[in-house]
Amino acid sequence: MRSYDVVVIGGSASGIVTATTARAYYPDKTVAVIRKEEVAMVPCGIPYLFGSLDSLDKNVIPNRIFSDNGIELIVDEVESINPNEHTLTCRSGERIGYQKLVIATGSRPYVPDWLKGADLEGVFTISKYAHELEKVVSYVKSVNKIVVVGGGFIGVEVSDELASKWKKDVTIVEARPYILASAFDELIAREVEELLKKDGVQIITGARVKEILGEAGKVRAVSLEDGREVPAEAVILAMGYRPNSKLAEEAGLWINTYGSIRVDEYMRTDTQDIFAVGDCAEKRDFITRRPNPVMLASTACAEARIAGVNLFRLSTVKTFNGTIAIFSTRIGDTTFAAAGLIESFALQEGFEVVIAEFKGIDRHPGTLPDVHSQYVRLILSPDSGIILGAEVIGGISAGELINMLGVCIQAKMDVVQLATMQIGSHPLLTAPPTAYPVIKAAEIGMRKMRKGA
């Protein structure tokens, strides 16, 4: 029986980062990654296969990351975990021993049980497996009328690619009153909707899908609860993802109400020598401390780094203190980004909030080419001044600007620190120093709180 000091089940972002971190911190330990497929897709790049990237090959995580780091890649599927024996049984029949096990099995597209017609030809989910993606991509490329069910990030990014790059006739159907409702407050989400419409995407919000209608086994339309029918030659179900925790559940690990594997701050499960990271592992919100079903490659990688370091000796400094959801996306030349608690969630949680916002520009003077507006919105806690969350609409630099705001939230900075913050500025790269929107918004926030007090 082959045996390794560390075995990681799953070889996408979090599995790879756990393995490389383990090798870096414990260079004398042997590490193997077991993955179902020979190749893995860059998860966040998947929507761009529907336009910007012209083949699946361009979206592959290079396997040399394993050889470069002295990690063994085993292509097989784990069928069971035996925690007492510290062994795994694979589909090939092979048994593999481990000293430490990391479950990084990710998530799979969610399709509700009640949804009729999901099995019709032309109805797809956005899987993370290359062989499945290949089918969706080539099918939707060959038709014109496409309905995307679900206006989350995957639905939105895929729709925008299909409409703007391949000029498809795309309709998003979203049950909630506006799209991206798990990531942005309405104001921001409405701006995304406007840009999608400009790119030719049709959007139906506040409408629940009843069933998928077919003809001769092939999809024909999406029928809505309000009686409408949206004709479709292909349907993409982008209704969210669920943790792949069946393997863990069968092995007796503690699974929470979201179906995620319970973990502590060191990413340890409740079972000896077993860790879990990424989409399959429980998330706890940094601020509210509640379970939070967010699934982001960036969060997964942060967890993976924690797990990798803590495998053989616990590090008091390297713990995971809760998930700060940091989102960013790009529609046309506009970036939409959020970090921490958005207003709607903060209110829902019972926080009092002060909203402070400022709209400026992302280069200066505003006469320079490629200037984009930059809007910053801060969600502040009036009792402490602490930054609960932030939202940004801007140009290309907003992707790192939201990371800066993410650091501020992680460092539990307050609005005074933000307002007195020193930044660097450059005409071609940032907002002007006189009107840097993050600082201006913080100043407005301070004054609002002063008046409130």
Add this chain to the structure above:
Amino acid sequence: MRSYDVVVIGGSASGIVTATTARAYYPDKTVAVIRKEEVAMVPCGIPYLFGSLDSLDKNVIPNRIFSDNGIELIVDEVESINPNEHTLTCRSGERIGYQKLVIATGSRPYVPDWLKGADLEGVFTISKYAHELEKVVSYVKSVNKIVVVGGGFIGVEVSDELASKWKKDVTIVEARPYILASAFDELIAREVEELLKKDGVQIITGARVKEILGEAGKVRAVSLEDGREVPAEAVILAMGYRPNSKLAEEAGLWINTYGSIRVDEYMRTDTQDIFAVGDCAEKRDFITRRPNPVMLASTACAEARIAGVNLFRLSTVKTFNGTIAIFSTRIGDTTFAAAGLIESFALQEGFEVVIAEFKGIDRHPGTLPDVHSQYVRLILSPDSGIILGAEVIGGISAGELINMLGVCIQAKMDVVQLATMQIGSHPLLTAPPTAYPVIKAAEIGMRKMRKGA
């Protein structure tokens, strides 16, 4: 005699921000700004008048900022301050009274006394006054062979514009062994040099200028101490700036050895009711606590916000805790940026340092269009793990990435916090979550320190 609650001398970046902050915090106070010229240039935009911006009008700070904020703009020149009387005397003969005075007189180009030929026709400095800039811009546009003396940011940015946009024959002469030596370590500076050369700029380093040679009152060449002569139809002296502190000095204010007006953490001078901000005010390094003659619009604006808030009642939370120099510039499509102490300065100050670096990409997968490499270099203190400084070479997003690193330095974060930091990632906006260079560099730093321990 006209009298105002707040009078600001100087109406560029820091003067304006002090005035608007004062109006926002103390809406019942009257505020006037006295400025020599009717229009003011966006300071950081000045180099781009030599190429990207096709007229001075495009680089003007709009004067409606005064009317919009209920601030009076007085176009005049202050000739003396009388601190006992709380009055100013202007060139027009008018006397103006103040309750609180803010000196924001900025800086002027430095030309050494010993430099012969600086008064020849065709020899210029880069002033911040529109009427002076107009002359330089039109003169250099009309000739071909231009020598820029000094390889700091102004020298570098102007040279790159002249060579790449206007296709001029440009040579930079720099006394130190490499350009931008006050901002970057050699490794980074050498890359800037390579890109400048690609854009057609010639660079002579380690060479001191002896004098400017003329013929019939017109510049002919720059003569170097090593005997070389560099032919020139125009010469731009970009040898740094000096604080405009004469007015303050004559009024008896304390001036430090750099010629800057001494200020405390509230930006107060040693004289009752007089504040100073921006290039004319003393800077103290955030880490080394030593005076630091850095002059940046972004720093000036941070100081201005502090002064504005503290004019009438001191705020214990709003103090200026020292300058973190955060630089960024762009040559072609590459951004160079630094925050905090670079390695050479840290060593000079007697710090032990650990250097941790990582080179990745700024979008992912690397097959996407417009991908740029992203190199991050951390300067770490091995005893505490605290981040002393950071340098970045990257694409457009590096301007905000360095601001994120600047926040980390301001928050006195250590390498462990950086390595366990949560970030957001997006294919079109950031490095991949699996290899985010800031985090990878931090991990490398942690391991280096561990080995060292």
